[in-house]
Amino acid sequence: MSPMVDYLHDAGIDFAATLPDSWIQELILGLEQDPRFIHVPLAKEEEGVGICAGAWMAGRRPVLLLQNSGLLNCCNALTTLNGLYDIPLLLLVSYRGSLEENSFFHVPLGAVTGRVLDSLAIPYELVSTAAELPKRIRDAASFTRISQRPVALLLSKSSLEAE
Amino acid sequence: MKRYECLQAIAQSIGESVVVTNIGGVAVEWQHLHDTESTFYLWHSLGLATSIAFGMALSWPERKHVVFEGDGSLLMNLGGLTTVAEKAPGNLVVVVFDNQAHESPGGYRTATAGTADLEAIARGAGFKFTTTARTLQEFESAFRAAMDRNELSLLVAKVATGTHNVPFPTMDAKENKYRFVRWIERTRGVTIFEPPGHVTKMRE
Numbered sequence: 055m056s057p058m059v060d061y062l063h064d065a066g067i068d069f070a071a072t073l074p075d076s077w078i079q080e081l082i083l084g085l086e087q088d089p090r091f092i093h094v095p096l097a098k099e100e101e102g103v104g105i106c107a108g109a110w111m112a113g114r115r116p117v118l119l120l121q122n123s124g125l126l127n128c129c130n131a132l133t134t135l136n137g138l139y140d141i142p143l144l145l146l147v148s149y150r151g152s153l154e155e156n157s158f159f160h161v162p163l164g165a166v167t168g169r170v171l172d173s174l175a176i177p178y179e180l181v182s183t184a185a186e187l188p189k190r191i192r193d194a195a196s197f198t199r200i201s202q203r204p205v206a207l208l209l210s211k212s213s214l215e216a217e
Numbered sequence: 218m219k220r221y222e223c224l225q226a227i228a229q230s231i232g233e234s235v236v237v238t239n240i241g242g243v244a245v246e247w248q249h250l251h252d253t254e255s256t257f258y259l260w261h262s263l264g265l266a267t268s269i270a271f272g273m274a275l276s277w278p279e280r281k282h283v284v285f286e287g288d289g290s291l292l293m294n295l296g297g298l299t300t301v302a303e304k305a306p307g308n309l310v311v312v313v314f315d316n317q318a319h320e321s322p323g324g325y326r327t328a329t330a331g332t333a334d335l336e337a338i339a340r341g342a343g344f345k346f347t348t349t350a351r352t353l354q355e356f357e358s359a360f361r362a363a364m365d366r367n368e369l370s371l372l373v374a375k376v377a378t379g380t381h382n383v384p385f386p387t388m389d390a391k392e393n394k395y396r397f398v399r400w401i402e403r404t405r406g407v408t409i410f411e412p413p414g415h416v417t418k419m420r421e
Contacts, residue, residue: 071272104297108273135265138262141394
């Protein structure tokens with residue numbers, strides 16, 4: 055089982071909305087089977103931004119787990135919902151198309167992901183190794199709550215493979 | 218049938234249910250008719266009203282949640298209906314005011330003016346209780362039925378275009394969020410806004 059499930063729980067997360075990517079499928083399976091989380095499998099990523107906003111307002115601490123292609127689908131909601139109301143959201147994003155990529159069709163995503171987050175004024179960090187995961191997740195989960203702004207962690211292949 | 222009449226008809230029976238309104242005339246009308254701490258007004262993000270109410274309903278299962286949707290909004294996020302129906306929270310009532318138009322930006326027709334049937338789509342997605350109302354009487358009785366059941370419900374109210382002439386709200390999005398979330402904190406006895414304890418800790 056993915057140790058990430060425990061890292062998320064330790065960071066106070068208790069609600070997860072997800073869309074699969076092969077890099078994070080073990081984590082999604084772990085969230086689905088773990089009663090400490092409400093897990094919502096999504097049809098498309100942008101609805102997840104709304105679902106997580108609702109969950110936060112009602113007292114949960116959500117994470118939105120997705121591929122960076124899905125992050126691009128969320129630009130409007132992150133701006134006109136989280137940006138308009140100041141609503142926190144922890145975004146865990148598999149960083150497809152980075153230099154670790156071996157599927158050519160993901161390459162365009164890697165080139166724009168960081169710049170899209172910069173344009174959305176969403177603070178983010180790259181997680182390079184699995185050893186960094188617990189602290190990065192704890193820090194990001196805390197930062198999104200105190201800032202009431204979305205925060206993103208870009209999960210490298212190395213950080214997920216080494217599990 | 219007018220949307221304003223429908224809202225008037227149910228305003229007194231909604232109690233302390235959580236209400237989420239879609240963008241546009243419905244938010245303005247509801248704020249005039251029945252503004253309460255338990256209401257969250259969406260001002261943008263067309264398509265997400267039901268998703269937001271669904272996230273709330275899953276997170277607060279003991280409380281009834283009502284969302285005032287529109288046809289244009291729902292058509293923008295049809296896949297979201299399947300996400301909601303998979304979990305099927307029995308404390309969520311989706312009311313779709315179907316005026317068959319994108320009214321706010323000029324009234325251009327939506328697909329429900331033609332062949333699209335939102336009730337059939339919701340039923341196909343897996344909603345448990347669905348109905349379409351064409352008169353005020355049908356609407357009132359369908360709403361009462363949905364509120365009495367403990368089943369995921371979607372009501373389509375076929376309404377004319379037009380927003381009632383009421384004053385525009387003065388409360389902005391952030392103020393609405395603080396009021397709404399503080400009400401949930403008090404009502405549920407939970408802490409949602411991070412207390413400024415970090416600063417205290419640093420000084421210690």
